[in-house]
Amino acid sequence: VHHRDRSKETPTEASCFHYLNLTSRSFSSVIQELNPELLMPVTLFYLVLRGLDTIEDDMTLDIKVKEPLLRNFHEKIEVDGWTFNDSGPNEKDRELLVHFDDIITELHKVKPEYFVVIKDIARQMGNGMADFALNGDHDKYGVITIKDYELYCHYVAGLVGDGLTRLFVESKLANPALLSRPELAEAMGQFLQNVNIIRDIKEDFDEGKKWWPKEVWSKHVDNMEDLFKPEYRQQALWCSSEMVLNALKHADDCLYYMAGVRDQSCFNFVAIPQTMAIATLDAVFMNPAIFEKNVKITKGDACQLMIESTQNLRLVCEVFRRYARRIHRKADPRDPNYFAICIQCGKIEQFI
Ligand code: PS7
Ligand code: MN
Ligand code: MN
Ligand code: MN
Ligand code: MN
Ligand code: MN
Numbered sequence: 501v502h503h504r505d506r507s508k509e510t511p512t513e514a515s516c517f518h519y520l521n522l523t524s525r526s527f528s529s530v531i532q533e534l535n536p537e538l539l540m541p542v543t544l545f546y547l548v549l550r551g552l553d554t555i556e557d558d559m560t561l562d563i564k565v566k567e568p569l570l571r572n573f574h575e576k577i578e579v580d581g582w583t584f585n586d587s588g589p590n591e592k593d594r595e596l597l598v599h600f601d602d603i604i605t606e607l608h609k610v611k612p613e614y615f616v617v618i619k620d621i622a623r624q625m626g627n628g629m630a631d632f633a634l635n636g637d638h639d640k641y642g643v644i645t646i647k648d649y650e651l652y653c654h655y656v657a658g659l660v661g662d663g664l665t666r667l668f669v670e671s672k673l674a675n676p677a678l679l680s681r682p683e684l685a686e687a688m689g690q691f692l693q694n695v696n697i698i699r700d701i702k703e704d705f706d707e708g709k710k711w712w713p714k715e716v717w718s719k720h721v722d723n724m725e726d727l728f729k730p731e732y733r734q735q736a737l738w739c740s741s742e743m744v745l746n747a748l749k750h751a752d753d754c755l756y757y758m759a760g761v762r763d764q765s766c767f768n769f770v771a772i773p774q775t776m777a778i779a780t781l782d783a784v785f786m787n788p789a790i791f792e793k794n795v796k797i798t799k800g801d802a803c804q805l806m807i808e809s810t811q812n813l814r815l816v817c818e819v820f821r822r823y824a825r826r827i828h829r830k831a832d833p834r835d836p837n838y839f840a841i842c843i844q845c846g847k848i849e850q851f852i
């Protein structure tokens with residue numbers, strides 16, 4: 501049941517949904533089923549952040565062009581008719597920037613309370629992305645400390661959690677108490693982004709993006725590229741298991757966050773990506789294939805998760821427990837992180 505009513509859509513509204521469908525595999529359907537009050541604000545929020553990410557990801561853009569574009573993107577959304585035509589090769593996402601005037605037209609129609617949230621998060625995210633894009637050593641080392649890694653994940657995902665929470669509370673669709681526990685929204689974003697960065701390791705590395713922190717990989721290999729060499733497979737696996745452990749630490753706060761979401765459509769929207777994330781964590785855990793290709797959960801599992809994520813918190817906790825048990829069973833006593841992983845899984849298995 502989409503809340504879109506195509507017969508009443510303006511051409512620019514229809515254009516926004518076109519770019520939503522074009523640029524998102526995982527979010528487009530859940531967003532389109534959102535409560536009508538938040539349908540357009542969240543669609544536009546997504547498209548603004550997707551625009552930022554397209555600029556961030558474009559390794560063909562000169563840093564002299566990229567940096568100011570990221571830092572001032574929140575000002576561009578004020579300018580009627582603004583578009584960007586010089587973005588690089590990613591064809592689908594490029595289209596979004598070429599037609600960004602349509603998104604801006606619709607942004608100017610949303611309630612000011614929602615617009616300020618979108619603008620504020622775009623400002624913070626753009627500046628954070630610019631800081632990391634500017635890091636001169638990135639080509640050589642990428643992210644250095646776990647603290648830096650968490651800061652990067654805060655900019656590209658924790659902030660999304662903050663912005664969405666403000667939209668949910670403003671529209672009275674979530675418990676305002678969530679605003680006094682900002683670490684819970686942060687955990688929601690960190691969990692999704694940590695899993696994305698683990699899963700995308702090969703693809704990101706090949707594109708010159710090194711998001712796995714040196715503080716982690718240097719315990720296992722001397723150079724980051726060794727992670728991809730067959731002779732270092734065992735070390736690479738222990739390294740990936742430490743990345744999985746870092747992600748798992750956010751799981752219980754995600755469950756606490758979801759307890760605060762009142763509206764069913766918002767619950768579905770926040771829960772589906774989270775259950776997909778813990779299932780993906782199980783799929784990548786102890787899986788050497790991540791160093792060769794992009795590992796995905798099966799279509800069947802994704803369908804099952806959709807059903808289980810659109811009912812209630814009890815079922816979502818059950819999904820978390822199920823995947824925590826699977827991860828727990830795969831843990832290897834020879835792994836330096838074995839005990840820590842067992843403890844983290846145990847916490848999820850015993851959650852409420
Ligand atoms: C629900 C409290 C506004 C719905 C949803 C576009 C995915 C793209 O895809 O590796 O591998 O190329 O470049 C917290 C979504 C965090 C973010 C971050 C959950 C906006 C989204 C822009 C908070 C999604 C985490 C870059 C930055 O990774 O991606 C609640 C809505 C959520 C967008 C994600 C992605 C970052 C990203 P890809 P990258
Ligand atoms: Mn991206
Ligand atoms: Mn990116
Ligand atoms: Mn076109
Ligand atoms: Mn256009
Ligand atoms: Mn990614």
